[in-house]
Amino acid sequence: NAGVTQTPKFRVLKTGQSMTLLCAQDMNHEYMYWYRQDPGMGLRLIHYSVGEGTTAKGEVPDGYNVSRLKKQNFLLGLESAAPSQTSVYFCASSSGTGRSGYTFGSGTRLTVV
Amino acid sequence: AQSVAQPEDQVNVAEGNPLTVKCTYSVSGNPYLFWYVQYPNRGLQFLLKYITGDNLVKGSYGFEAEFNKSQTSFHLKKPSALVSDSALYFCAVIGGGFQKLVFGTGTRLLVSP
Numbered sequence: 290n291a292g293v294t295q296t297p298k299f300r301v302l303k304t305g306q307s308m309t310l311l312c313a314q315d316m317n318h319e320y321m322y323w324y325r326q327d328p329g330m331g332l333r334l335i336h337y338s339v340g341e342g343t344t345a346k347g348e349v350p351d352g353y354n355v356s357r358l359k360k361q362n363f364l365l366g367l368e369s370a371a372p373s374q375t376s377v378y379f380c381a382s383s384s385g386t387g388r389s390g391y392t393f394g395s396g397t398r399l400t401v402v
Numbered sequence: 403a404q405s406v407a408q409p410e411d412q413v414n415v416a417e418g419n420p421l422t423v424k425c426t427y428s429v430s431g432n433p434y435l436f437w438y439v440q441y442p443n444r445g446l447q448f449l450l451k452y453i454t455g456d457n458l459v460k461g462s463y464g465f466e467a468e469f470n471k472s473q474t475s476f477h478l479k480k481p482s483a484l485v486s487d488s489a490l491y492f493c494a495v496i497g498g499g500f501q502k503l504v505f506g507t508g509t510r511l512l513v514s515p
Binding site: 383 | 411434436438443444445446447448451453492496502503505506507508
């Protein structure tokens, strides 16, 4: 049982480049989330999805877009990367409202130069 | 609005001594409280949760946490620390209804031999 898988694990981008981070879960969870982790700031929610075909903004959505075309996948896109988007990105999923907790992927470390 | 406070950036403890990592929360309705641990270059791992019932919750690796409704706290504890417990610990909360998991800023635990 793989749980939540994120690809890639590491990436270096130049300012202005675009990229897509992929999150896949095999637990049939309805809810999926993208967080970014920055030193001293904990985890902040970027976007989330409550089911296939739905997306919603979180706490820090600017500069990011997401899509949930299939229930098991949640994609995070950066259209024009900026140095401020240098961070570690975590995907998570949960069943129902998440009161049983989230399952996290191992993260993507992104550096924008 | 939901919020979590972890007042200590770092906690230092000697191996074999008891440890406490503090967490206070603010939420509307009944809280669902969680502790996660993050080892270097890894994702977040679930430690324990409080949903309802007994105020003392036991979790993985010998950790436990005490829910105190009057003090709105959910401190993480372990009777005897191990060097291998050194990691970053996050407290998180969900309130009533569907609300997203909100994280504290994290506390780094350093256990010295």
